[in-house]
Amino acid sequence: MPTDLRRPVRTYTIRQLCLEFKCTPRALRFYEDKGLISPARDGLNRVYSHKDRGRLQLILRGKRVGLSLTEIGEILDLYELDDGGATQNAKSLMKFRERIVALEAQRADIDQAIEELRRGCDALERHLAQTRPDLLPRAADYDQMLRERLGDLEHAK
Structure with missing residues (x-):
């Protein structure tokens, strides 16, 4: 039975x-x-x-x-093959490694942009300290306000 x-x-x-x-x-x-x-x-x-x-x-x-979505579709279509998922796994591994490389490059670009912005902020603060020191406290307040807003956005996710 x-x-x-x-x-x-x-x-x-x-x-x-x-x-x-x-x-x-x-x-x-x-x-x-x-x-x-x-x-x-x-x-x-x-x-x-x-x-x-x-x-x-x-x-x-x-x-x-x-x-x-095209890459996802290519991976999903391989599920239909009768090879125990081996081809799908191999394709996924290749795509995942490609994304890791791309994300690492983006991270390097972001780190470089942050450094450039920090140098720019330092130069602007030095310039304001010499020419208009009365504007510096507002810049610090603005920075704090932005950080709080970003924090609120992170908590909303």
Whole structure:
């Protein structure tokens, strides 16, 4: 008497996936238009499978690390190959390493820009100290206000 050990069929509504992954229905429809997910239909309603949910999870992870939708699609399409995921894993590894290199280059560019801005601030402060020292306290207040605003933005995420 064989038993069916497969996972029971579980489906999700667009609302359930949006709540779970903190995304919008528009985003899910967009991914569907791009062919990244393909929900079934029940009348006008989209019905997402366990596979669609998994694909959405990978799409959002890929986006978070900066992969393009085309790159994500290429990786997702390799899931269909019958090689135990080896080709998909190899492609993912290559794309991930490329992103690491690109992000490290961006980090170096950002570090350089910050250094240039700090030197610029130092030069401007020296110049103001000589010509208009009355403006310096306002500059410090402005800097503090910006830091507080940035902190508020970070906490809002």
